[in-house]
Amino acid sequence: MPNKVTKQRVITALVLAPVMIIGIFFLPLKPFAFFIAAIATIGAWEWANIAGYQKNWSRLLYAVMVFFSLYVSARVLRVYPELTIYFLAAGTLWWIVAFALVKRYPGGTSLWDAREVRAFLGLCVLIPMWVGFMHLKESPHSSLLIIYVMLIVWGADTGAYFAGRRWGKSKLAPNVSPGKSWAGFWGGLATTLFVGVVSSWAVDxxxxxxxxxxxxxxxxxxxxxxxxxxxGDLVESMMKRHRGIKDSSSLLPGHGGVLDRIDSMAAAVPVFAFCMMLTGWGLMP
Incomplete structure (x- = not known):
């Protein structure tokens, strides 16, 4: 018989799925911008806890600050759209730095142990995510591009799950996320390569x-x-482990918090958008 947690996960997923589908694929540009900003703002409230701000007023203040930062970014990019690539480049640079932090953990925590530093890192995650989503939304065949990013993330997760269960003895980052293995990584990579080949054939x-x-x-x-x-998943796991918490929040019954659901997408979207701009590739109208 399904246990209580499993039932909660299923019910939450059934409620969230249509909301996310409508929000991502059917909203016009401006409502879409507010929709993603709302997700980022909720994520900011959770990130404040990860950063070490435990009082509700301080977490709320951080969430408002992130929303205001998104508003300012939107106004700037509306006037100077050519700056989009710099926002995305900064976000991509953060993930390169994040790789070094994950690799060194538990060493090197003195570099980001201060709450203010971790709060700043939240901006490095959430603002580029919003900019990346907006760039994809404004691109031709935006829904297909967003679906493709989702397929990459889901492919990585699915391939990692099955390969990790079968061959996952060598751990990928044992100090950060003991459940992840190198077999899972290669399984996820193989799955996403398959997704890339099939998608290229379908587009052509x-x-x-x-x-x-x-x-x-x-x-x-x-x-x-x-x-x-x-x-993206490893960085959130590292931050939560350092903070001594299991989930970013209990907002989604059976799933943890919003950040626990979007950590991989938050990393993938801006990098995908940046790579599109860097290579000059995109779908024609």
């Missing part, structure tokens, strides 16, 4: 012709995004 057949360089760009973007999505 039904949407637009692809050159060999287009396919190479798609595969590079896919691999980089997959690796960063894994890193």
């Amino acid at each position: 057949r039904w949407l637009q012709p692809l050159t060999n360089q287009d396919v190479i760009n798609i595969m590079i973007i896919t691999v980089v995004t997959m690796v960063i999505s894994v890193l």
